[in-house]
Amino acid sequence: MNQPQNNYHAARWNEPIIMEMGTKGERGVLVDKTDQNILDKISDPVNKLSKDILRSSDLNLPEISQAQIVRHYTRLSQMTLGFDVTPDASSGTCTMKYSPKVNEAICRQSSVLDIHPLQDVSSLQGILKIMYEFEQIMCEISGMQKYSFQASGGAQGIYTNACIIRAYHESTGEIHERNEIITTAFSHPADAATPAVAGFKVITLMPGENGYPDLESLKAVLSKRTAGLMVTNPEDTGLFNPHVPAMVSAVNEIGGLCAYDQANANGLFGIVRARDTGFDLCQFNLHKTFSAPHSSQGQATAAVGVSEKLAKFLPAPVIEFDGERYNLDYDRPESIGKIRSFMGNIQTVIKAYAWVMSLGSGGLKNVSETAVLNNNYLATQLAQIKGLNLPWDASTKRIEQVRYSWKQLCEDTGLTTTDLARKMSDFGLQTFMESHAPRLVDEPMTLEPTESLSLDDLDEYVSVLKSISDQAYSDPESLKGAPYKSASDQLPQEQFNDPKTWAMTWKAFKAKRT
Helix, strand or coil: CCCCCCCCCCCCCCCCCHHHCCCCCCCCCCCCCCCHHHHHHHCCHHHHCCHHHCCCCCCCCCCCCHHHHHHHHHHHHHCCCCCCCCCCCCCCCCCCCCCCHHHHHHHCCHHHHCCCCCCCHHHCHHHHHHHHHHHHHHHHHHCCCEEECCCCCHHHHHHHHHHHHHHHHHHCCCCCCCCEEEEECCCCCHHHHHHHHCCCEEEEECCCCCCCCCHHHHHCCCCCCEEEEEEECCCCCCCCCCCHHHHHHHHHHCCCEEEEECCCHHHCCCCCCCHHHCCCEEEEECCCCCCCCCHHHCCCCEEEEECHHHHHHCCCCEEEECCCCEEEECCCCCCCCCCCCCCCCHHHHHHHHHHHHHHHHHHHHHHHHHHHHHHHHHHHHHCCCCCCECCCCCCCCCCCCEEEECHHHHHHHCCCHHHHHHHHHHHCCCCCCCCCCCCCCCCEEEECCCCCCCHHHHHHHHHHHHHHHHHHHHCHHHHCCCCCCCCCCCCCHHHHCCHHHCCCCHHHHHHHHC
16 A cells, blocks of 8 residues: 655745736737738727727736746646646545546647637538537437537536426426425535526435435425426435435426436446436536546536427527538527527537547446446545544445545544645645535545546555544644645634635735735
8 A cells, every 4th residue: 555645745836916916018928910901891890889898997917928927827836736736536526537638639729719609600510510429429328318518517507407497397387386396415505506596495305314315205295396306316425326216206207307417427327327217307517527627617518418308498509410511509489598608618518529439338337337446445445544434334335436424533533524634735635625515424525536546546545544544643733733735824714714804806805905
């Protein structure tokens, strides 16, 4: 087993915000002047714009040399942990995996980067062909009939599901009566939040003795008010609920729809299909499961799939193929409308398409088998660490992740899971998340190794967590000040938890600092 890399120390730069850098008049690049022939044809385009959309003041951008820009972002990259510099199993439910660099290169070609969403469809045939073919692949993977890639993120994809459920019941004239969505406590929180935003009352089923709700708890809340069921399975604990097919059937029998949040589908390729289980609609996260980078909240894409009877409600436009030409169909009178501008994050779809095409159906199944193997190997090794437990029956196999509990260690040492998490970065590993709300697992830690981690990577994780546990029991006070070797120190909690100190924009930061 690998030993913890105690000689790790992150680079630390006292790096200013880029808005504070540079000197007036400095330039990193000189932009070519517009060709005179173009100017002669378009005259002065600014004068043709409505005054309502023109800025009232000049754009305030940093004026900075190219060398300074390169140094600035190189220094920031040295202080950042990510999958390219460290094995990341810590961001549970986020499915962090290695994304092949060839797929990045594909999307940096001018044929992808330089397209304009308003250009003529005849000049987009290659892009539309890829998106249409990937839609057929997604239908094969899930058993669904039609897809949209417009939603830019998992929560937005789940929201799209909720809006389609609402549109369906509006079309049947039952929306005023069917106003309740059922979910489960360990489904992703967006499975409760987004239907609430869509106007539904949300009923949450709590876990039973096995860590998930049973069929009887669902039947107890079913009624003529039930619009649908929105669940994640396996749930965010990694536990697969075997009652879900029966639960889906029970909801369908009373006229409700069932949506499958497949953000945790990395252990299910080639093994379980949403439609075969009875679900009416689903969503996958391409920026996770399909190896397009997570991108720190950028360029995410949710693939929203529906059964045949729900296809007419998908966001417009959808891509159609008449045998000769790919077209964008905007004429969809029962569509829920746009979820995002144009066709969404096309580059993410292309990366996911390239990933699937490189693997084939057999390779996809192997992804899931390896992810499940990695996860259960890691769980077996971690079960031997003092103070760390698997909630519920420890012998129950988890699918692609596990929500562990440091409750015993915390009771023994007085430390919290947050104290332990901070120490992870002293070994050059990502800080593990405290997991989703509601916090039903005491002192939680959720790990998701995916198929990308090697045996050495997994053993390194085990050795680091064992080292942290040993230190917690031998010298708990030394952990309270961690991290010591990270790019930044522990933030003062009174400041961290005070909204008056928060600044989400440069303008807000300047105002609060002055």
